[in-house]
Amino acid sequence: MTSEHRGDYEELVDEISELLGAPATLENRDFELIAFGAYDSEGDLDPSALDPVRTRSILTRRSTAAVRAWFEGFGITRATGPVRIPPTPEAGVYRGRICLPVRHRGVVHGYVWMLDDDPGPSEHRLSAAMRVTARIGALLADEAQHGADLSRELRAVLTAESGWQSDMAIGELRTALGSRADGPHTVVCVAPWPSADPDDAPSVRTMPGATALCTLPWGAAESCVAVLMRLRSTDVLTPATNAAGRLLERGRASGGGPGGPPPGTAAAPGGSPPGSSSPGGAAARGAVTRGADARAAGEQRADAGPGSHGARRQPTDTTAGAPAPGVASGASTGTSRRAGGPVAHGPAGGASRGPVAGLATPRSGIAELGLAWREASAAARAALAEPRLGPIAEWSAIGPFRLLTALPPEVAHDPAVQVLLSPAHRELARTAEVYLDCAGQAARAAAELGIHRQTLYYRLSRIEKLTGLDLDDGEDRLLLHMALKGARLAHGTATGPPG
Numbered sequence: 125m126t127s128e129h130r131g132d133y134e135e136l137v138d139e140i141s142e143l144l145g146a147p148a149t150l151e152n153r154d155f156e157l158i159a160f161g162a163y164d165s166e167g168d169l170d171p172s173a174l175d176p177v178r179t180r181s182i183l184t185r186r187s188t189a190a191v192r193a194w195f196e197g198f199g200i201t202r203a204t205g206p207v208r209i210p211p212t213p214e215a216g217v218y219r220g221r222i223c224l225p226v227r228h229r230g231v232v233h234g235y236v237w238m239l240d241d242d243p244g245p246s247e248h249r250l251s252a253a254m255r256v257t258a259r260i261g262a263l264l265a266d267e268a269q270h271g272a273d274l275s276r277e278l279r280a281v282l283t284a285e286s287g288w289q290s291d292m293a294i295g296e297l298r299t300a301l302g303s304r305a306d307g308p309h310t311v312v313c314v315a316p317w318p319s320a321d322p323d324d325a326p327s328v329r330t331m332p333g334a335t336a337l338c339t340l341p342w343g344a345a346e347s348c349v350a351v352l353m354r355l356r357s358t359d360v361l362t363p364a365t366n367a368a369g370r371l372l373e374r375g376r377a378s379g380g381g382p383g384g385p386p387p388g389t390a391a392a393p394g395g396s397p398p399g400s401s402s403p404g405g406a407a408a409r410g411a412v413t414r415g416a417d418a419r420a421a422g423e424q425r426a427d428a429g430p431g432s433h434g435a436r437r438q439p440t441d442t443t444a445g446a447p448a449p450g451v452a453s454g455a456s457t458g459t460s461r462r463a464g465g466p467v468a469h470g471p472a473g474g475a476s477r478g479p480v481a482g483l484a485t486p487r488s489g490i491a492e493l494g495l496a497w498r499e500a501s502a503a504a505r506a507a508l509a510e511p512r513l514g515p516i517a518e519w520s521a522i523g524p525f526r527l528l529t530a531l532p533p534e535v536a537h538d539p540a541v542q543v544l545l546s547p548a549h550r551e552l553a554r555t556a557e558v559y560l561d562c563a564g565q566a567a568r569a570a571a572e573l574g575i576h577r578q579t580l581y582y583r584l585s586r587i588e589k590l591t592g593l594d595l596d597d598g599e600d601r602l603l604l605h606m607a608l609k610g611a612r613l614a615h616g617t618a619t620g621p622p623g
Contacts, residue, residue, distance in 0.1 A: 132263055133150055133158050133159040133260065133263065134159045136150075136159075136256055136259060136260050136263075137149070137150045137159045137160060137161045137236065137260075138161050139256050140161070140224070140236055140238075140253045140256050140257070141161030141238075143245075143249050143252050143253050143256070144222075144238055144245040144249055144250070144253055145245065145249075146238045146239060146241065146245075147160065147161040147238065147239075148160070148161045148224075148236050148237065148238045149161070149236070149237045149238070150226070150234060150235075150236050150237075150260065151187070151234055151235050151237065152233065152234045152264065152327055152330065153201075153232055153233055153234050153235070154192075154327060155187035155191065155192045155195075155235075156187075156326070156327060156330040157330070158234065158330060188377075194215065195209065195221075195223070198223075200223045200225055200232075200235060201225075201232055203223075203225050204225065204227065205225075205250075205254060206222055206223065206224055206250045206253075206254065207222070207223045207225070208220065208221070208222055208223075208240060208244075209221040209222075209223060209240075219239045219240065220239070220240035221237055221238070221239065221240055222237070222238050222239075222240045222244065222245070222250075223235050223236070223237055224236040224237075224238075224250075224253055224254055224257050225257070226257045226260050226261045226264060227257070227258070227261050228258070228261035228262050228264065228265040229265070231265065233260075233261050233264035233265055234260070234261070234264055236253070236257055236260070267328075274297070274300055274301070274328075274335065274336035274352075275328070275336055275337055275338040276338070277293070277296050277297040277300055277336070278297065278336040278337070278338045278350065278352055279338040279339075279340065279350075280293040280296065280297075281293040281294055281297050281490075281493050281494065281497075282338070282340060282350055282493070282494065282497045283340065284494070286494070290494055294490060294491065294493060294494075297336075297490060297493070298490060301335065301490070304335065304354065305489060305490050306488070306489050307354055307355075307488070307489075308354070308355040308356070308357055308358045308486055308487070308488050309335070309352060309353060309354060309355060309486065309487060309488075309489070309490060309493075309496070310353050310355060310361065310364045310483055310484050310485070310486045310487070310496065310500075311350060311351065311352055311353070311483075311484040311493065311496040311497050311499070311500040312349075312350070312351040312353055312364050312367060312368050312371070312481055312482070312483055312484075312500060313348055313349070313350055313481065313482045313483075313484075313497070313500035313501045313503070313504045314348060314349040314351075314368065314371045314372065314375060314479050314480070314481045314504070315342045315346070315347075315348035315349075315479060315480065315482075315501070315504045315505075315508070316342050316343070316346040316347065316348060316479060317339060317342070317346070317347045317348050317349050317375060317479060318375055318479070319347070325337065325338070325339045325349060326349065326371060326374055328351075330370075331351060331353075331367045331370065331371075332363065332366070332367070333353050333354050333355070333363035333364075333366075333367060334351050334352070334353055334354075334367060335352045335353065335354050336351070336352045337349065337350070337351045337352070338350055348501070348504070349371060349375075350497060350500070351364075351367060351371070352490075352493070353367055355486055357486075358486035358487065358488060359486075361483060361486065361518070364483050364486075365483065365516055368481035368483065368516045369481075369516065371479070371481065372479055372480070372481055372515055372516070375478070375479035376478055376479065479515075480504050480507035480508050480514040480515045480516070480517065481503075481504060481507070481514070481515060481516045481517070482499075482500045482501060482502065482503025482504030482505070482506070482507060482516075482517050482518075482519065483500060483503060483516065483517070483518045483519065484496035484497065484499035484500040484503070484519055485499055485518075485519055485520055498530075499519035500519065501529075502519060502522070502525065502526065502529035502530070503517040503518060503519040503521075503522050503525075504517065505525070505529050505613065506522040506525035506529060506613070507522075509525065509609075509612045509613040509615070510522075510525070510612060513525075524605075524606065524609050525609065525613065527606075528606065528609055528610050528613050529613065531610075533610075533614060537607065537610060537611075538603060538607045540591045540592055540593060540603070540604075540607075541591055541603070541604060541607035541608070541611075543590050543591065544556065544587065544590055544591055544608075545611050549590065551583075552583055552586060552587050552590070553608060553611070554573075555569075555573060555580065555583045555584070555587070556584075556587050556604060556608060557605070557608045557609075557612075558572050558573050559580070559584065559595075560601060560604065560605040560608070561605075564595070564601070566580055566581070587604075591604065
């Protein structure tokens with residue numbers, strides 16, 4: 125739903141609510157919430173008055189496929205007038221419904237819903253409400269056609285090669301947008317999207333502030349969602365972060381997160397609608413734990429730091445088999461905000477962590493839309509590689525990943541570091557990354573890792589021997605740090621979007 129129509133929908137729904145004397149809601153034909161009427165009394169919001177299906181539909185702005193199929197079973201897709209649906213407590217529908225189909229030229233574009241009371245609104249009032257739904261249907265039909273065209277044009281811009289192809293695609297999109305093309309915009313990338321079928325993409329009508337939305341390839345076998353968002357100013361990203369959060373909720377409800385949909389979203393037995401419509405809350409962030417860090421018995425180091433090469437004991441190495449950057453491990457003995465810890469494997473590395481969102485730098489106009497898309501998709505790749513950046517990451521906040529995501533995957537690899545990334549030295553790789561994330565501060569790194577400082581020094585000496593790098597040398601540190609971040613990026617994502 126574009127922002128210029130949102131007020132129209134809300135006013136029309138309020139008009140229906142006033143006509144019928146009860147709060148009404150407007151959903152599109154995919155049962156995604158567009159607008160709802162004002163609730164004038166606390167009684168309207170009493171949980172005993174609102175059944176779970178209605179409450180969670182309002183809170184999460186979407187219904188499940190089971191809810192949709194159940195209500196469609198009453199013939200609402202074919203109806204041309206009000207449809208009364210009786211209460212069915214065993215299905216979670218404690219109160220009856222009145223459904224007003226929203227049609228335009230014989231095509232259903234959505235539904236207006238209200239709870240049915242006894243005796244309920246008169247036929248005269250329902251007829252007046254149906255005349256209002258005709259106005260809503262005209263708006264939805266116009267917007268559906270406009271949004272579909274813009275989706276094709278947005279996809280053309282984001283996939284066009286630089287040069288005349290890009291200029292032509294931007295020109296066509298500019299013509300379609302008219303004066304809106306000159307306003308402030310940003311681009312949102314949500315990846316990976318659970319379904320590669322374009323028909324499963326969310327509707328632009330359900331995204332306040334969205335100008336266009338399309339799906340694009342993500343890696344070899346997955347897809348992502350791209351959204352062109354209008355902003356009030358280049359300093360306020362709130363509409364984009366809200367849209368990103370809503371898309372993440374839908375993506376995870378569709379099975380894109382760990383373990384499938386959150387509890388409470390599965391269909392009830394026998395085809396009854398479940399008690400919830402989609403996962404609640406903002407983008408699910410999922411608590412994660414650090415990898416186990418077994419302390420090597422007898423590990424110690426006689427010298428004071430990684431650059432000193434005094435006499436050293438050689439205790440038994442017990443660090444083999446622990447996680448590399450970007451690979452999760454077991455229970456934690458310490459927590460770290462900056463590095464290590466579980467990172468979802470991308471398509472090449474196992475089960476995906478679920479969708480994340482990347483936001484581009486806001487810009488005025490659409491001349492640099494291709495660059496904005498590269499920023500948004502880079503931020504999404506970074507959030508998949510480094511959980512602390514997500515689930516919604518702005519390109520301006522992803523640090524070294526701004527450079528790493530711009531490099532071909534093979535460029536980020538360095539021969540000196542490859543041995544450190546082998547399975548036998550995964551814990552050493554994690555130690556090196558945490559140490560460098562902590563700017564070489566040994567006490568801080570040891571605390572982050574949950575180990576003794578002498579254990580840290582011993583591991584750092586082993587890292588120097590394996591790589592041939594001097595951790596007291598700034599350029600060697602930079603090389604190691606970027607190579608480790610590159611490995612994290614490779615573990616966390618596939619190749620990302622084209623272009």
